[in-house]
Amino acid sequence: MALLPILHFPDPRLHTKAAPVARVDDRIRTLIRDMAETMYEAPGIGLAATQVDVHERVVVIDVTEDKSGLLALINPEILERSGEQVGEEGCLSVPGIYDKVVRAERVKVRALNTQGEPFELEAEGLLAVCIQHELDHLDGKVFVEYLSTLKQGRIKSKLAKRARITA
Numbered sequence: 001m002a003l004l005p006i007l008h009f010p011d012p013r014l015h016t017k018a019a020p021v022a023r024v025d026d027r028i029r030t031l032i033r034d035m036a037e038t039m040y041e042a043p044g045i046g047l048a049a050t051q052v053d054v055h056e057r058v059v060v061i062d063v064t065e066d067k068s069g070l071l072a073l074i075n076p077e078i079l080e081r082s083g084e085q086v087g088e089e090g091c092l093s094v095p096g097i098y099d100k101v102v103r104a105e106r107v108k109v110r111a112l113n114t115q116g117e118p119f120e121l122e123a124e125g126l127l128a129v130c131i132q133h134e135l136d137h138l139d140g141k142v143f144v145e146y147l148s149t150l151k152q153g154r155i156k157s158k159l160a161k162r163a164r165i166t167a
């Protein structure tokens with residue numbers, strides 16, 4: 001297992017559209033284990049492969065408090081969305097920044113599991129938010145892009161200042 005470095009906004013690589021996984025093999029299963037370890041260590045409740053500079057459609061999620069609900073989604077697709085919820089979101093690629101985003105309250109997702117078998121999942125609340133947030137990453141979208149240009153500018157300068165201090 002290995003901890004993977006996480007890209008930080010506004011790194012242009014975060015805007016890469018990820019390609020579908022052609023074959024679910026040991027390479028992908030190792031990637032998922034490493035992504036899960038990286039997410040738990042951060043700590044975070046979701047991580048997309050895009051954030052660790054791997055541009056394939058893989059995400060890991062665990063919204064439980066005791067790390068008992070690891071969910072790996074390969075080639076995920078949202079089949080249905082309904083309702084609306086507004087929650088404070090954060091992102092391991094945008095450290096220390098939290099803001100409100102409007103999302104669907106419920107989603108139905110189809111994905112492949114770590115054995116390459118298709119499954120469907122219905123989610124609501126926080127899990128639904130997390131799925132939508134992580135799937136955005138696979139399409140090259142970071143949550144702060146839902147915010148105003150003014151706010152995005154402030155976030156960029158805040159993160160740049162912090163990077164200079166820690167460098």
Ligand code: NI
Binds near residue numbers: 092
């Ligand atoms: Ni994120």
